[in-house]
Amino acid sequence: MSRTVAFIGAGNMARSIISGLVASGYPAAQIIAANPSQGKLDALASEFGVQTTNDNLAACEQAEVIVLGVKPQLMAQVCAPIAELDLSGKLALSIAAGVTCDSLQSYLGSDVALVRTMPNTPSLLGLGLTGLYAPAGVSQVDRDFATELMAAVGETLWLEQEAQIDQVIACAGSSPAYFFLFMEAMEQAAEKMGVTQADARLMIQQAALGAAEMVKHNPQLSLAELRAQVTSKGGTTAKAIETFEQQGLRNSVADAMNAAVERAQQMAKEF
Numbered sequence: 001m002s003r004t005v006a007f008i009g010a011g012n013m014a015r016s017i018i019s020g021l022v023a024s025g026y027p028a029a030q031i032i033a034a035n036p037s038q039g040k041l042d043a044l045a046s047e048f049g050v051q052t053t054n055d056n057l058a059a060c061e062q063a064e065v066i067v068l069g070v071k072p073q074l075m076a077q078v079c080a081p082i083a084e085l086d087l088s089g090k091l092a093l094s095i096a097a098g099v100t101c102d103s104l105q106s107y108l109g110s111d112v113a114l115v116r117t118m119p120n121t122p123s124l125l126g127l128g129l130t131g132l133y134a135p136a137g138v139s140q141v142d143r144d145f146a147t148e149l150m151a152a153v154g155e156t157l158w159l160e161q162e163a164q165i166d167q168v169i170a171c172a173g174s175s176p177a178y179f180f181l182f183m184e185a186m187e188q189a190a191e192k193m194g195v196t197q198a199d200a201r202l203m204i205q206q207a208a209l210g211a212a213e214m215v216k217h218n219p220q221l222s223l224a225e226l227r228a229q230v231t232s233k234g235g236t237t238a239k240a241i242e243t244f245e246q247q248g249l250r251n252s253v254a255d256a257m258n259a260a261v262e263r264a265q266q267m268a269k270e271f
């Protein structure tokens with residue numbers, strides 16, 4: 001039977017998970033969204049039929065699973081009143097970047113079982129990826145429930161070490177934004193060539209979607225091999241790739257991913 005899940009903070013990421021969960025058949029009546037602004041709650045209630053409230057504590061009392069979906073800098077203050085409740089037997093699942101299990105346990109107390117996750121917004125479409133980590137002592141039943149919940153919105157990846165959550169941030173949590181940036185740059189370049197915005201968007205969207213599907217459906221081919229299939233000797237793609245390589249695209253990508261990890265490590269000290 002599905003457990004009642006309360007989302008504390010119903011912003012972009014929580015909304016993505018809620019949408020994916022409901023689409024996957026998770027009973028909307030067993031999902032509660034708690035958030036200060038009424039507009040977001042009204043939208044969630046009308047689009048997905050979930051329960052909503054402005055009262056975090058009422059939501060947590062009613063739920064067996066508490067998803068902490070607020071910004072990292074608000075986590076301590078949001079958890080403080082929740083820690084006053086009887087949390088024994090409940091599971092808290094954090095989606096926040098840069099808030100460690102030690103910090104979460106200190107905010108919530110030792111009665112609650114903790115799973116730290118790193119999802120991404122494509123969860124909205126059931127195409128997410130969530131990295132999961134739980135400290136020793138969290139039961140297999142709770143681990144399985146966390147897997148079940150996040151598998152409803154995409155792929156799941158359990159991690160041996162908590163530090164690997166920061167790698168998931170760099171590779172999957174933050175990375176949809178890298179691809180959006182790349183597509184945005186392509187769209188701007190196409191428009192400068194005289195392509196309409198609508199045509200540019202359609203072409204770029206289909207190329208990105210097709211490329212991702214080709215990666216997914218050809219696990220036997222390396223990414224370099226897939227690239228080579230497009231790159232005719234002496235042709236147009238070769239010139240484009242040569243330009244990217246000359247301008248140091250690989251270093252830019254590595255620097256950006258390392259910067260994301262460093263920021264997560266820094267946040268772990270702040271929050």
Ligand SMILES: NC(=O)C1=CN([C@@H]2O[C@H](COP(=O)(O)OP(=O)(O)OC[C@H]3O[C@@H](n4cnc5c(N)ncnc54)[C@H](OP(=O)(O)O)[C@@H]3O)[C@@H](O)[C@H]2O)C=CC1
Nearest residue numbers: 009010011012013035036037069070071072095096097119
């Ligand atoms: N966005 C992403 O791609 C990803 C985000 N995350 C993590 O998810 C978390 C949320 O990020 P994101 O969804 O982008 O941010 P949002 O700002 O969209 O969502 C945060 C939500 O928390 C609400 N909130 C603020 N104060 C409280 C409170 N006291 N009690 C309950 N809710 C409150 C905000 O409400 P209001 O707007 O009404 O103030 C807002 O709706 C972060 O910790 C982030 O690290 C993880 C992976 C990916």
Ligand SMILES: O=C(O)[C@@H]1CCC=N1
Nearest residue numbers: 096097169173174175
């Ligand atoms: O930018 C952030 O900090 C969050 C975590 C991963 C995606 N968004």
